[in-house]
Amino acid sequence: MRGKTFWAFFKLIRIDYSLFSASGIFLSGLMSGDLHGFQSEYWVSFFIVFLSAVGSFAFNDYYDFEVAKRNLRYDRPLVLGFLSRKAALITGLASFSLILLISLFLNTLALTLVLVSLPLFFLYNVGMKKMILVKNVLIAYAYVATILFGSLVSDAIIEPIIVYFAAMSFIVGLAFEIRLDIGDVEGDKEIGIETL
Numbered sequence: 338m339r340g341k342t343f344w345a346f347f348k349l350i351r352i353d354y355s356l357f358s359a360s361g362i363f364l365s366g367l368m369s370g371d372l373h374g375f376q377s378e379y380w381v382s383f384f385i386v387f388l389s390a391v392g393s394f395a396f397n398d399y400y401d402f403e404v405a406k407r408n409l410r411y412d413r414p415l416v417l418g419f420l421s422r423k424a425a426l427i428t429g430l431a432s433f434s435l436i437l438l439i440s441l442f443l444n445t446l447a448l449t450l451v452l453v454s455l456p457l458f459f460l461y462n463v464g465m466k467k468m469i470l471v472k473n474v475l476i477a478y479a480y481v482a483t484i485l486f487g488s489l490v491s492d493a494i495i496e497p498i499i500v501y502f503a504a505m506s507f508i509v510g511l512a513f514e515i516r517l518d519i520g521d522v523e524g525d526k527e528i529g530i531e532t533l
Contacts, residue, residue, distance in 0.1 A: 345419035348412070349398055350391040350428065358483060359387035365487025369496045378490045381442050385451060386483055388439075389458060392432030393479075396462035399425040433459065447489045454482050473518070477510035 362382045366372030372379055398405065398415050399422050405413045414420045433455060440451040457465075457475060466472035481503045488499040
């Protein structure tokens with residue numbers, strides 16, 4: 338049973354997506370020319386993005402439990418009963434609390450981006466995802482925030498190449514999220530979530 342719980346926890350936090358998202362910090366640092374060798378602020382930022390993804394996925398499954406059941410989302414460990422909703426809530430709260438602590442090691446601009454983004458990611462899960470297009474825009478913003486964050490952690494300059502990639506990631510992220518809505522249309526309609 339312990340193996341199933343371990344696997345279920347990794348499914349809850351989408352370990353692959355969370356690690357992949359966090360690795361964007363290093364890519365952004367390389368593209369901006371700010372990352373040179375081992376820089377502790379990039380590792381702090383990596384963990385902030387990782388924990389942000391972990392917490393957001395946990396909150397998503399906690400608040401979307403009924404929707405996931407109606408949409409027959411058997412890829413979700415809460416629907417399968419492998420983890421409790423309480424475990425998901427604790428994971429989300431612990432992750433976001435850790436972010437607040439470790440973000441104190443950032444410069445003012447990067448810290449401000451964290452303090453603006455974190456409440457948005459939480460509010461997305463609590464109810465903003467039920468608003469047509471708002472949910473898609475907020476997820477696309479998460480891609481943009483990671484790219485901007487990776488450029489800002491070592492200096493207060495956003496290079497033109499970063500602006501370009503941030504714009505491209507917003508467009509791709511928005512399109513991807515709209516496409517993902519297709520599979521959940523019926524269940525979403527039943528509980529009043531509007532999608533395109």
